[in-house]
Amino acid sequence: METPVIRTDLNRSAISRYLQLATLFRRRIESGQWPVGDQIPTIDELAVDCGVARATIRHALGTLEAEGLVERFRAKGTFVRRRPQDQLLICEVETDWSGLLNAREGALIKVLSDRTGTTPNYLPHTIGEVSATYRHLRRLHSQNGVPFLIADVYLDESLSKTISPEAFKTKTALRLAASLPGVNIIDARQTLTIGTADIETAERLQVALNAPVVHVTRSAVDQRGVLILVSNGIYRGDVVRVDFKLR
Secondary structure, eight states: OOOOOOOOOGGGOSSOHHHHHHHHHHHHHHHTSSOTTOBOOOHHHHHHHHTSOHHHHHHHHHHHHHTTSEEEETTTEEEEOOOTTTTSOOEEOOOSHHHHHSOOTTEEEEEEEEEEEEOOSOOOSOOSEEOSOEEEEEEEEEETTEEEEEEEEEEEHHHHTTSOTTGGGTSOHHHHHHTSTTOOEEEEEEEEEEEEOOHHHHHHHTOOTTOEEEEEEEEEEETTSEEEEEEEEEEETTSEEOOOOOO
């Protein structure tokens, strides 16, 4: 007895249908439902299964082809070329203090902007006393030419003056805070949430609009009880891995 086809309701979201389908097909490749080297269903079959026009299927497959995930051949069909993460780094978001202080091997940090006299737009954690002013840096992290993180870092301005310009290009946000002379971090928090890339994020991280991303917010308080660091980062969802030790 054949398993009935469960059609996807693409009307539940305001996102363009071809983008929804591109995400669906990308997930099928990633999960192994469509194995590397195999031919995927035809455009006509996908159009029937998904209840959309053939042009919408072509548009979705064109997105995956531009990403190098599939390859289309005239009169032969469409074949899976690689899985999404095969040619990308795996970015491990650490869950312990020592891991968060480590620099990512081979990663490059580009400072996109550097402003003083600012305050964080959003405080993700209710810890510590807010400093009078902060130094705000927007930084882009990449590895092997692939951007994987765009981050807004707010450091207590009075303390940030002791940091060398080179450190802003080489140290993670928490390492910047922990390396400040005379500073002892007594409390630190990290929160991870899942979202999708807006236009600006998609452009910076070189991903499709509405592609999955991971939002990571971090806060650190020093021995005076002052909130010396607030960091809001957005990671590419296709390169992130978070491991937890349960025991």
